Amino acid sequence: MITDRVLIESLTVYTTIGVYDWEKTIKQKLVLDLEIAWDNKPAGKSDKVEFCLDYFVVCQSITSFIEANKFELIETVAERVAELVIAQFSVQWLKIKVSKPDAIANAGNVAVLIERSAN
Numbered sequence: 001m002i003t004d005r006v007l008i009e010s011l012t013v014y015t016t017i018g019v020y021d022w023e024k025t026i027k028q029k030l031v032l033d034l035e036i037a038w039d040n041k042p043a044g045k046s047d048k049v050e051f052c053l054d055y056f057v058v059c060q061s062i063t064s065f066i067e068a069n070k071f072e073l074i075e076t077v078a079e080r081v082a083e084l085v086i087a088q089f090s091v092q093w094l095k096i097k098v099s100k101p102d103a104i105a106n107a108g109n110v111a112v113l114i115e116r117s118a119n
C-alpha cells in the first residue's frame with residue numbers, strides 16, 4: 001500500500017458549471033484540492049523528475065480538461081477529474097475536493113469530496 005502522497009492545493013479553474021440556465025452562459029470559479037497516492041521514494045532517492053508524479057503536468061492536464069468542457073454538477077467535475085488522473089498518470093488512489101466558492105452568497109464555500117481507486 002502506498003502511503004506517500006503528492007498534494008495539489010487550491011488549483012483554481014474557470015469553466016461553465018451549474019444547474020440553472022443563467023449559469024450556462026457564464027464562467028465560474030472552481031477550486032480543486034487533490035491528495036494523490038504516489039511512491040515518492042524513487043524520485044527522492046534519485047533526484048530524477050522521471051520518477052516523480054509531475055504536479056506541473058497534472059495541473060496542466062486537469063486545467064485544460066475542465067476549461068474545455070461544460071458541467072452541471074461539481075460532483076461530475078470530481079468524478080471526471082478522478083477518472084482522468086487515474087488513467088493518465090497510472091495512479092492507484094486519490095482524493096479530490098471540488099469547491100464552488102462563489103455559489104452561495106451567505107456560505108464561505110460549498111464542495112464535494114470523493115475518494116477513488118484504480119480498481
Ligand SMILES: Nc1nc2c(c(=O)[nH]1)N=C([C@H](O)[C@@H](O)CO)CN2
Pocket residue numbers: 017018019020023072073074075100103104
Ligand atoms: N450537490 C450539489 N448541489 C448543487 C449543485 C452542485 O453542483 N452539487 N449546483 C447547484 C447550482 O448550480 C448552484 O451552484 C447555483 O448557485 C445547486 N446545488
